[in-house]
Amino acid sequence: MxxxxxxxxxxxxxxxxxxxxxxxxxxxxxxxxxxxxxxxxxxxxxxxxxxxxxxxxxxxxxxxxxxxxxxxxxxxxxxxxxxxxxxxxxxxxxxxxxxxxxxxxxxxxxxxxxxxxxxxxxxxxxxxxxxxxxxxxxxxxxxxxxxxxxxxxxxxxxxxxxxxxxxxxxxxxxxxxxxxxxxxxxxxxxxxxxxxxxxxxxxxxxxxxxxxxRDRFGTDAIHRAATFSAIDAAFAQRRKTMRAALASWAGSAAQAEDALRAAGIDPGIRGERLDVDDFVRLGQVPR
Missing domain, CATH: 3.40.50.150 (Vaccinia Virus protein VP39)
Structure with missing residues (x-):
């Protein structure tokens, strides 16, 4: 003591x-x-x-x-x-x-x-x-x-x-x-x-x-949920490319590719190569 x-x-x-x-x-x-x-x-x-x-x-x-x-x-x-x-x-x-x-x-x-x-x-x-x-x-x-x-x-x-x-x-x-x-x-x-x-x-x-x-992305719950949804989907099948891993999340592999390109992300990359800023942009793409 x-x-x-x-x-x-x-x-x-x-x-x-x-x-x-x-x-x-x-x-x-x-x-x-x-x-x-x-x-x-x-x-x-x-x-x-x-x-x-x-x-x-x-x-x-x-x-x-x-x-x-x-x-x-x-x-x-x-x-x-x-x-x-x-x-x-x-x-x-x-x-x-x-x-x-x-x-x-x-x-x-x-x-x-x-x-x-x-x-x-x-x-x-x-x-x-x-x-x-x-x-x-x-x-x-x-x-x-x-x-x-x-x-x-x-x-x-x-x-x-x-x-x-x-x-x-x-x-x-x-x-x-x-x-x-x-x-x-x-x-x-x-x-x-x-x-x-x-x-x-x-x-x-x-x-x-x-x-x-830092709250660089604000504290809005909807924004956070959209980002976290994209993160969860990307790592559910981490060995797959983002185009394949996000197929269910986006609706199809083609729609996943469209969303990724809209967010400025290479559809052939894997989730482990992306930083949080990438996932934030992806989460805000309309689906």
């Missing part, structure tokens, strides 16, 4: 003690792995760049390790937790370990895949989270889509997912998550996290991904 600015952080003993008190057994179903290393959570917060002016949205706070580190730095933290037992205990943990910051913390019992701005008591400006690995990409894309006030995101995900999110056109790992993440802004790898800082220790490596929102 470590202390800074009146906030005490959780260590391995505290994590296990809380879990025992609550009779919590981390489950694969909820993608639960609890971070128990103070240096790691402080590094995540430092990498996120959040400060006193930020209202941080945290997803899957679990027993509160990252939450407490965020309260050392951020102006306010609102945590979305799907597990009723964990959500009920969090305010008490914050009151015990960060009494001076308890008024700056809220927990919302909700599913991060469906949570909306009206469900939160405050408007978040930054997302910092150890995302549940089994739904990390859908959760990230949902939050970036539905919370346009989020100017930055720093999330911990499975290492190979981090690589996929942050890679650019031409990479063998470039695909749907890569392009959709780039729709919202600049995406980059922001570090690695070892297995030994978790309880239970996962079998996979973890990585940090940062998104700086």
């Amino acid at each position: 470590t202390e800074s600015s009146g906030v005490r952080l959780l260590g391995p003993a505290e994590i296990r003690g809380l879990a025992a008190e609550l009779d919590v057994r981390p489950t694969k179903t909820l993608g639960q792995n609890f971070v128990h290393d103070a240096n790691t959570v402080r590094r995540i917060v430092a990498t996120s760049g959040v400060g006193p002016d930020d209202v941080v949205l945290e997803v899957g706070p679990g027993l509160g390790s990252l939450t407490l580190a965020l309260l050392e730095t951020a102006g306010r933290v609102v945590a979305v937790e799907i597990d009723p037992k964990l959500a009920a205990r969090l305010p008490q943990t914050i009151a015990e370990y960060a009494p001076a910051r308890a008024a700056d913390f809220d927990v919302v019992l909700a599913d991060a895949l469906t949570v909306m701005p009206d469900d939160l008591p405050v408007t978040p400006t930054a997302l910092v989270a150890n995302l549940p690995y089994n739904v990390s990409v859908p959760v990230l894309l949902h939050l970036m889509s539905q919370f346009p006030t989020l100017r930055t995101a720093l999330v911990m995900v499975q290492a190979e997912v981090a690589d996929r999110l942050a890679t650019g056109p031409g990479s063998r790992t470039y695909g749907v998550p890569s392009v959709k993440a780039r729709y919202f802004g600049d995406v980059s790898r922001a570090g690695a996290v070892g297995k030994n800082v978790f309880w239970p220790e996962p079998k996979i490596e973890s990585g940090l991904v940062r998104i700086e929102r």
Whole structure:
């Protein structure tokens, strides 16, 4: 257990003690792995760049390790937790370990895949989270889509997912998550996290991904849906040329070719060679 600015952080003993008190057994179903290393959570917060002016949205706070580190730095933290037992205990943990910051913390019992701005008591400006690995990409894309006030995101995900999110056109790992993440802004790898800082220790490596929102394409839901539809179709059969891959999406291979040419895209190219700007133009071609 470590202390800074009146906030005490959780260590391995505290994590296990809380879990025992609550009779919590981390489950694969909820993608639960609890971070128990103070240096790691402080590094995540430092990498996120959040400060006193930020209202941080945290997803899957679990027993509160990252939450407490965020309260050392951020102006306010609102945590979305799907597990009723964990959500009920969090305010008490914050009151015990960060009494001076308890008024700056809220927990919302909700599913991060469906949570909306009206469900939160405050408007978040930054997302910092150890995302549940089994739904990390859908959760990230949902939050970036539905919370346009989020100017930055720093999330911990499975290492190979981090690589996929942050890679650019031409990479063998470039695909749907890569392009959709780039729709919202600049995406980059922001570090690695070892297995030994978790309880239970996962079998996979973890990585940090940062998104700086740019909103180059606006925040209109219809525009985004049209773009995402084109992305999904292009990568459903990624080995095919765009002309062939988009046949069903456009109505026929000939119509797909017309749409591609109208968007200034070579019909013989594959989706993995295209950047998000190409898909935006394609999504706006009338069909």
